[in-house]
Amino acid sequence: MQKDVPTLFDWAGGAAALNRLTEVFYDKVLADPVLEPVFRHMSGNHPAHVAAFIGEVFGGPKDYSENHGGHPAMISHHLNRHLTEEQRRRWIALLLDAADEVELPDDPEFRSAFVAYLEWGTRLAKLNSQDGAAPALHEPMPRWGWGVPGGPYVPAAKS
Numbered sequence: 371m372q373k374d375v376p377t378l379f380d381w382a383g384g385a386a387a388l389n390r391l392t393e394v395f396y397d398k399v400l401a402d403p404v405l406e407p408v409f410r411h412m413s414g415n416h417p418a419h420v421a422a423f424i425g426e427v428f429g430g431p432k433d434y435s436e437n438h439g440g441h442p443a444m445i446s447h448h449l450n451r452h453l454t455e456e457q458r459r460r461w462i463a464l465l466l467d468a469a470d471e472v473e474l475p476d477d478p479e480f481r482s483a484f485v486a487y488l489e490w491g492t493r494l495a496k497l498n499s500q501d502g503a504a505p506a507l508h509e510p511m512p513r514w515g516w517g518v519p520g521g522p523y524v525p526a527a528k529s
């Protein structure tokens with residue numbers, strides 16, 4: 371096991387990198403025929419709030435919990451939105467395009483953890499957006515880690 375494994379937040383490049391990611395992402399969203407109608411009325415702070423949420427999940431500062439209502443607020447934003455599978459998939463596809471564009475780390479270990487979180491989070495958002503969904507609002511903030519790889523890519527030492 372590696373010593374001093376960075377958080378996903380630090381490895382991604384911290385708040386500046388995640389803010390760049392969501393800025394580029396929501397520009398794509400607003401130019402996308404599938405997602406534009408869903409996000410047409412979002413506030414100008416939406417990209418920064420999503421960056422803060424993901425940052426906290428990835429082990430960064432508790433900005434979303436302390437300043438934006440925490441996990442219950444995030445869940446509530448998705449209630450009754452009736453998100454479709456097509457919208458969910460497009461959301462992930464555009465976020466991964468944005469990740470490449472802003473040059474988030476592309477090591478297999480980081481991208482594996484990143485995609486695993488996005489799959490989990492977007493599927494929950496879709497479930498919670500359907501009629502009759504009754505999500506537990508007081509679940510703690512999720513915390514995402516490296517999973518099986520255990521840490522970022524480390525090149526093999528030359529012998």
Ligand code: HEM
Pocket residue numbers: 408409411412413415416419420423424438443444447448451453457458461487488490491492495496
């Ligand atoms: C990991 C997955 C996701 C995360 C972490 C996430 C996070 C968030 C957060 C933090 C907010 C509140 C923003 C604010 O405070 O202004 C929000 C709102 C929202 N999210 Fe998500 N979300 C995810 C997936 C999705 C998906 C897949 C969709 C649709 C395809 C979606 C649609 C929305 C909408 C429509 C809002 C409200 C926008 C508005 O205020 O007009 N989310 N999301």
